[in-house]
Amino acid sequence: MNSRHNQTNKGMLKSEEGMTLVEVLASILLLSLIITTFLSFFIQAAKVNNQTDAVNEATFIAQEQIELLTYYAATKTVEDTLVLIKAESPKMVSGFEVKSTVKNVGGTLYSGTVEVFKEGEVKADAKMETRLSFRTAEDLED
Structure with missing residues (x-):
């Protein structure tokens, strides 16, 4: 009986299932590569999201300034x-530099331009232009 028990133990040792240290390290390496790849996608998406937020904010500021110029055209002289x-x-405004200009393009027609820059940057984050027809001082008195 003893010999049979020894043979059973030897058979169990030979058929022992499990993972070696090399297999564990290889699987950790593969998982690390996959996770790192996905994390880089998330980091890039966060950067793009921040840029989009800045452009949206600059666009809203520019739109507000264009509306102000339109109001001026209806209520004030050039x-x-x-x-x-x-x-x-x-x-x-909110960390953005706003530059507004009004130029005559002929007669009573003017071009109103608004540029919005992130503080310290040279390239505009938003730029809008509109055509304005200003009222004269006589029109405003009526």
């Missing part, structure tokens, strides 16, 4: 508007 723009340009 001279008054130029004084107002000069007094407040460039101004800072």
Whole structure:
């Protein structure tokens, strides 16, 4: 009986299942490579998301300034508007520098341009332009 028991133990040792240290290290390496790849996708997505948020914020600021220029065109003269723009340009809004300009393109038609830059940057994050027809001082008196 003893010999049979020894043979059974030897057979169990030979058919023992499990993983070697090399197999464990190889699987950890593969998992690390896969996880690192996915993490790089998430990091890139976060960067793109931040850039998109900055452009959206700059666009909203530019839209607000264009609406202000449109309001000025309906309620003020060109001279008054130029004084107002000069007094407040460039101004800072939520970490963005806003530059507004008004140029005559012929007769009573003017071009209003708004550029929005992230603080300290040269390239505009948003730029909008509109055509404005300013009222004269006589029109405003009526």
